[in-house]
Amino acid sequence: MKQLNGQIKNKGGRPAKPIKRNNVLTLKCASYEQARISANAKKASMTVSEFLREMGLNGQVVTTQKVLPVAILELTGTLNHMAANLNQIAKKRNSVVEELNAAERANLEILSREVKSIAQLIKCYLQ
DSSP, rough: OOOEEEEEEOOOSSOOOSOOOOOOOOOOOOHHHHHHHHHHHHHOOOOHHHHHHHHHHHSSSOOOOOOOOOOOOHHHHHHHHHHHHHHHHHHHHHSOOOOOOOOHHHHHHHHHHHHHHHHHHHHHHOO
């Protein structure tokens, strides 16, 4: 970092890590052991280095996985679908050349009702 007129200028780049890990530890193992270690690290969503460090320091690796309920995933999919439909309708509505016909207005009304019902489901789910 350089100082210009009393202001500190950041030179950019990746920030320094609080703990530098620059010591290399070598390990000999058979190819099947390496495959199992790599598979276990991948299953724990860690690098092999992180996995072995955690095992060596604590003797075990504790991982927690966030799992969303199926209802939330379905809700997200429905909202994405509706957002795409509304975007198409808004694009057509904002163009000077085309106007919404009766079927598109009816579709918009149906989508509006679906959004309101999904909002109600979200409120019920969160209470």
